Amino acid sequence: MSDKPRRSRAWFGAEGSHGFIPRSWMKSQGHPSHMFDGRPVIGIANTFSDLTPCNGHLRQLAEFVKRGVYEAGGFPLEFPVFSPGESNLRPTTMLFRNLASMDAECAIRGNPMDGVVLLAGCDKTTPSLLMGAASVDLPTILLSGGPMLNAWDGRKRMGSGTFVSQSVQKLQAGTMTQAQFDAAEAALSRSAGSCMTMGTASTMASLVEGMGLALPDNAALPAVDARRQALAHLTGMRAVELVKQDIRMSRFLTRRHFENAILLNGALGGSTNAVVHLLALAGRAGVELSLDDWDRLGRDMPCLVDLMPSGQFLMEDFCYAGGVPAVLKALLPRLHGGTETVAGRSLAELCEEAPEPDGEVIRPLHDPFKPQGGIAVLRGNLAPQGAIIKPSAASPALMRHTGPAVTFEDIEDFNARIDDPDLPVTADSVLVLKNCGPRGYPGMPEVGNTRLPAKLARQGVTDMVRLSDARMSGTAYGTVVLHIAPESAAGGPLGLVETGDLITLDVEARKLELHVDEATLAARRAARPPFASPYARGYEKLYVEHVLGAERGVDFDFLVGRTEDRPLRGSH
Ligand code: FES
Numbered sequence: 047m048s049d050k051p052r053r054s055r056a057w058f059g060a061e062g063s064h065g066f067i068p069r070s071w072m073k074s075q076g077h078p079s080h081m082f083d084g085r086p087v088i089g090i091a092n093t094f095s096d097l098t099p100c101n102g103h104l105r106q107l108a109e110f111v112k113r114g115v116y117e118a119g120g121f122p123l124e125f126p127v128f129s130p131g132e133s134n135l136r137p138t139t140m141l142f143r144n145l146a147s148m149d150a151e152c153a154i155r156g157n158p159m160d161g162v163v164l165l166a167g168c169d170k171t172t173p174s175l176l177m178g179a180a181s182v183d184l185p186t187i188l189l190s191g192g193p194m195l196n197a198w199d200g201r202k203r204m205g206s207g208t209f210v211s212q213s214v215q216k217l218q219a220g221t222m223t224q225a226q227f228d229a230a231e232a233a234l235s236r237s238a239g240s241c242m243t244m245g246t247a248s249t250m251a252s253l254v255e256g257m258g259l260a261l262p263d264n265a266a267l268p269a270v271d272a273r274r275q276a277l278a279h280l281t282g283m284r285a286v287e288l289v290k291q292d293i294r295m296s297r298f299l300t301r302r303h304f305e306n307a308i309l310l311n312g313a314l315g316g317s318t319n320a321v322v323h324l325l326a327l328a329g330r331a332g333v334e335l336s337l338d339d340w341d342r343l344g345r346d347m348p349c350l351v352d353l354m355p356s357g358q359f360l361m362e363d364f365c366y367a368g369g370v371p372a373v374l375k376a377l378l379p380r381l382h383g384g385t386e387t388v389a390g391r392s393l394a395e396l397c398e399e400a401p402e403p404d405g406e407v408i409r410p411l412h413d414p415f416k417p418q419g420g421i422a423v424l425r426g427n428l429a430p431q432g433a434i435i436k437p438s439a440a441s442p443a444l445m446r447h448t449g450p451a452v453t454f455e456d457i458e459d460f461n462a463r464i465d466d467p468d469l470p471v472t473a474d475s476v477l478v479l480k481n482c483g484p485r486g487y488p489g490m491p492e493v494g495n496t497r498l499p500a501k502l503a504r505q506g507v508t509d510m511v512r513l514s515d516a517r518m519s520g521t522a523y524g525t526v527v528l529h530i531a532p533e534s535a536a537g538g539p540l541g542l543v544e545t546g547d548l549i550t551l552d553v554e555a556r557k558l559e560l561h562v563d564e565a566t567l568a569a570r571r572a573a574r575p576p577f578a579s580p581y582a583r584g585y586e587k588l589y590v591e592h593v594l595g596a597e598r599g600v601d602f603d604f605l606v607g608r609t610e611d612r613p614l615r616g617s618h
Pocket of ligand 1: 100131132167169206239240241245247
């Protein structure tokens with residue numbers, strides 16, 4: 047038990063108007079006086095929104111967190127945080143991840159709370175809450191909303207996002223009817239919860255669990271499973287205990303915790319988006335982490351999990367197969383087992399109670415699902431500061447490929463020309479998409495897994511090498527090189543590529559090379575107009591002026607670095 051004074055006492059324990067005002071106004075909500083007696087005050091940061099359907103059930107889940115907080119002798123106070131919802135928010139949720147993190151940081155720091163439960167579920171809500179909370183560093187625990195139930199097309203599984211990309215291609219190729227497409231739309235999202243593939247939402251929920259920032263089973267229990275409500279209750283109880291022992295979030299944000307997360311991401315065949323989110327979180331925590339760590343740790347990490355988009359199963363199957371605890375148990379020889387967790391036990395101790403991998407959905411280390419699960423980091427004259435590819439989602443035949451570029455200046459140019467019957471493109475071409483990075487779009491949208499030219503899709507082509515400074519959805523697949531840095535809008539060589547230039551991708555050698563001599567590139571660079579942001583005001587202006595590159599996690603330059611919780615001035 048910590049004997050440090052609780053920060054909520056600066057509000058609820060204060061004398062005169064400094065205490066009268068916060069207590070009296072809180073009592074308007076029916077809280078009796080003894081709630082202000084010094085018990086741990088637990089904030090519940092809720093990213094509920096009708097416009098973020100994956101988080102639409104979080105208000106109900108918050109009630110179970112409150113039960114746990116009350117049972118453990120705490121005082122729960124729920125508050126809203128801006129909720130970037132992947133399926134609705136335009137132009138891209140990534141533009142608003144940092145905004146949501148600033149909202150979370152200010153709400154946590156500025157209000158009377160001793161600890162915080164983070165309620166998240168959609169792709170950006172998890173990293174934004176983590177980043178904001180890390181910048182305050184109170185005792186913190188995260189609870190995910192959980193994935194949707196499996197979706198079915200007859201007896202065939204349909205995976206969120208993954209099925210959509212496959213269906214669009216089939217519709218283009220004429221092997222799927224519009225009626226079948228419409229029926230799938232109604233059946234795909236059949237319950238509350240986040241995307242049920244190993245997309246970004248499930249990846250982040252899993253990595254949070256692996257880092258020890260959430261209780262075991264956080265990632266895989268379906269959103270509608272009563273055991274998730276029980277987990278919410280237990281999470282509330284643990285939050286109170288973390289405050290009593292003054293165990294702060296930074297205890298679970300050491301370099302070793304990040305290394306475990308990178309290894310786990312490889313074993314899961316997790317989303318490429320985890321790269322930017324973990325780099326940004328490490329930046330907030332003051333932990334040195336780089337793209338090279340991703341390559342080094344992921345290089346010989348096999349993928350153990352047979353889940354879409356790399357495999358065939360879905361998160362509900364993953365739950366029945368043992369979920370993240372079973373993967374961690376299989377991986378334990380490769381992990382830092384001594385890392386602490388919010389459960390109050392080390393990772394290795396938690397693994398003692400975890401189930402063995404079932405051998406089908408979750409495979410053991412000696413018999414993996416795919417030999418390469420990690421993220422490969424490419425470098426070369428086309429990506430001096432790095433680029434990434436997810437080998438487990440790529441076509442083996444294209445992992446070493448040289449072909450002529452077909453370039454597009456931005457996504458609008460791509461959409462306008464990709465299906466032009468006269469486009470000079472073959473299955474060997476390399477599709478190059480520019481100006482979709484953090485500054486250039488702005489917001490680094492998930493457009494990197496561009497669709498294939500309709501004329502090639504009709505010929506049966508299912509994959510091509512594609513390059514961009516964009517991201518791709520965690521539910522997507524293909525031989526897609528992403529996050530090329532520096533981005534085109536920051537003067538990166540990607541902006542200098544012209545149609546017909548030869549490009550070599552060699553994943554084994556970690557190379558991405560543009561076969562154009564330096565003098566030609568210099569001439570093209572000199573002729574290229576400098577990037578001019580179209581934004582003269584508002585959040586977008588701030589974003590373009592301060593966003594860092596993909597290799598640094600796309601955070602704002604002024605948010606990087608550790609900030610301690612600090613006493614605040616009062617104004618009453
Ligand atoms: Fe929210 Fe996929 S759209 S988790």
